[in-house]
Amino acid sequence: MNAIKLLLMLFLISLIFGTIACVSHAQQSVYAQMGGQPKVEEVVENFIEEIEFDRVIFEYFKDTDVDRFREKLIEHVCYLTGGQCEYTGDAMVRVHAGMDITETDFNRGVDLFINAMNKAQIPHPIQNKVLAILAKTRKEIIYL
Numbered sequence: 001m002n003a004i005k006l007l008l009m010l011f012l013i014s015l016i017f018g019t020i021a022c023v024s025h026a027q028q029s030v031y032a033q034m035g036g037q038p039k040v041e042e043v044v045e046n047f048i049e050e051i052e053f054d055r056v057i058f059e060y061f062k063d064t065d066v067d068r069f070r071e072k073l074i075e076h077v078c079y080l081t082g083g084q085c086e087y088t089g090d091a092m093v094r095v096h097a098g099m100d101i102t103e104t105d106f107n108r109g110v111d112l113f114i115n116a117m118n119k120a121q122i123p124h125p126i127q128n129k130v131l132a133i134l135a136k137t138r139k140e141i142i143y144l
């Protein structure tokens, strides 16, 4: 077999494997792409730490039961991103009603979540998918 044929074969093989990898990634849930349960837990833990150190956002959480928040947020992120979890917390509107969270503070909360994902080394294309999902909950959270 001459060198050109060999190169062509190698090219076709890499094309086939590349396509398979791409298709299987597309079929995976965002939850799986994040790294599953350990990564969701790591992100939520980092997020709680971020909240503790943010003067503005912590103000909302100062009377919160952190253990319950951790548990429910892990379930919620898992459920929203397509993991096999049941969310057993309260509805978003009910939870955030009366807090009067402004759009600015909502965005600030999202920034803290991005910091949490960065610390957990979630790749940016996957972070964008998670953020697109979280953004959908916006209407159930702000100005209530």
Ligand code: HEM
Binding pocket: 057, 060, 061, 063, 064, 065, 068, 069, 072, 073, 076, 088, 089, 090, 091, 095, 096, 101, 105, 106, 107, 109, 110, 134, 135, 137, 141
């Ligand atoms: C991406 C947007 C958000 C999501 C997906 C989200 C989700 C949740 C979840 C799952 C809970 C736990 C519910 C339960 O205990 O049953 C919760 C609680 C809470 N959230 Fe959010 N949240 C978001 C944004 C925010 C923002 C921006 C703030 C404030 C600036 C906020 C303030 C709170 C507070 C204070 C609690 C605890 C309530 C309590 O102590 O009972 N959330 N949130």
